[in-house]
Amino acid sequence: MGKVHTGDGWIVRVQGNEHPPVHVHVLHPDGKAVIDLDGSINNDGVPAKVIKQALAWVLDHEEVISAECSRMNNPTKR
Template sequence: MGKLAQIGNIIIRIYANDHLPPHFHILTPDGDAQVEIATLDILRGKLASKAQDTALEWAAKNKATIAAEWNRTNPRFPIA
């Protein structure tokens, strides 16, 4: 549910009915993190630097897709 992308062993996901602030999750075999959509700041968690760089590079290029998925799965807290 909410899987946006998989880059090698990195999974980028948004969960339905999640909490604010609007964010997405980066999941790897070695760690996970929550990332704020608006700023791409890590809110929680820790990732290996290469995985973090790869995921955030993808996110920067796909912010509109991430925001659209957040709005679809979290209609209580839409991103304007």
């Protein structure tokens, strides 16, 4: 797993062997969420305040996320 950001009690990561579209996983003690680079959100228990912070980070760091996604999903670059 490629951890790309750590917030206050939550993390954003990219996983290998993933499906399109490019997205991140947000992990929090209360739940998890998936955020696509287009801003779509599938939330399962992550507090709204954390989703807002994570979404802002994702939208501001699309290049970092895309690069890590490419690295994690290309076996020769892992």
